[in-house]
Amino acid sequence: MSKVNGKKTSQEPEKIRAMFGSIAGRYDVLNRVMSARLDVGWRRRTARQAIEPGDTKFLDVACGTGDLTLDLAAAAGEGAQVIGLDFTPEMLRLAKDKQPSISWVEGDGMNLPFPDDTFDVLTIGFGLRNMISYEGGLREMRRVLRPGGRLAVLECSHPEGLFMRTVYMPYFKHILPRIGATLSRQSAYKYLQESVLEFPDRRELAAMMSDCGFSEVRHEPLTFGAVALHIGRK
Numbered sequence: 001m002s003k004v005n006g007k008k009t010s011q012e013p014e015k016i017r018a019m020f021g022s023i024a025g026r027y028d029v030l031n032r033v034m035s036a037r038l039d040v041g042w043r044r045r046t047a048r049q050a051i052e053p054g055d056t057k058f059l060d061v062a063c064g065t066g067d068l069t070l071d072l073a074a075a076a077g078e079g080a081q082v083i084g085l086d087f088t089p090e091m092l093r094l095a096k097d098k099q100p101s102i103s104w105v106e107g108d109g110m111n112l113p114f115p116d117d118t119f120d121v122l123t124i125g126f127g128l129r130n131m132i133s134y135e136g137g138l139r140e141m142r143r144v145l146r147p148g149g150r151l152a153v154l155e156c157s158h159p160e161g162l163f164m165r166t167v168y169m170p171y172f173k174h175i176l177p178r179i180g181a182t183l184s185r186q187s188a189y190k191y192l193q194e195s196v197l198e199f200p201d202r203r204e205l206a207a208m209m210s211d212c213g214f215s216e217v218r219h220e221p222l223t224f225g226a227v228a229l230h231i232g233r234k
């Protein structure tokens with residue numbers, strides 16, 4: 001299989017954008033059904049954990065339909081400047097419908113349209129694994145953070161131990177693609193499976209963040225490690 005920067009070429013931006021464009025209208029429902037609504041709590045926790053007193057400028061990268069951006073705005077409170085950025089216009093349109101007052105920007109997370117040292121906090125929820133280079137995305141997000149600012153990465157992970165063997169893997173391999181195929185296009189959920197399986201595990205992602213210049217990297221498993229939250233400081 002051909003690779004670009006260690007990633008499969010099936011993760012070319014055009015293909016990713018077309019895929020998310022085709023499932024945008026069902027994205028929120030699929031999320032709720034496939035995670036049994038646990039995704040709501042994962043995003044809320046991400047927003048709350050990333051923020052420190054005095055933070056005012058926030059960017060949610062790969063914001064999709066905007067749920068994490070809205071959690072960020074709620075946790076940040078009044079006076080905060082919150083931007084949601086995504087490269088799929090169909091997803092952004094739905095985000096804008098939810099909250100027109102937030103600034104929604106069409107742009108590429110690999111080449112962010114902001115100067116260096118701009119934001120106090122960046123978040124990315126279920127977006128990093130779609131990028132053609134994980135390291136390239138992490139370094140670009142670090143560039144626009146101010147020194148001392150934090151990046152929070154919420155992403156699917158690899159649960160370990162008994163839970164993984166007995167509950168999660170059968171669900172992930174057999175049931176989740178069927179739910180996906182029933183509610184949406186099968187190829188999108190085949191892609192979901194592949195992109196999760198090839199994404200680094202918790203410790204590998206923490207090491208990658210450190211290699212990309214983040215310090216004080218901490219990580220926690222959510223829902224037995226099916227999902228993980230990593231936070232690192234510039």
Ligand SMILES: C[S@@+](CC[C@H](N)C(=O)[O-])C[C@H]1O[C@@H](n2cnc3c(N)ncnc32)[C@H](O)[C@@H]1O
Pocket residue numbers: 013016017020043061062063064065066067068085086087088091107108109110124125126127130131132
């Ligand atoms: C699985 S969705 C996650 C959406 C949202 N963050 C959430 O928590 O549900 C992934 C999103 O990443 C976006 N995306 C993937 N690669 C991107 C890139 N290089 N730049 C901007 N957005 C990207 C897709 O358009 C899609 O909306």
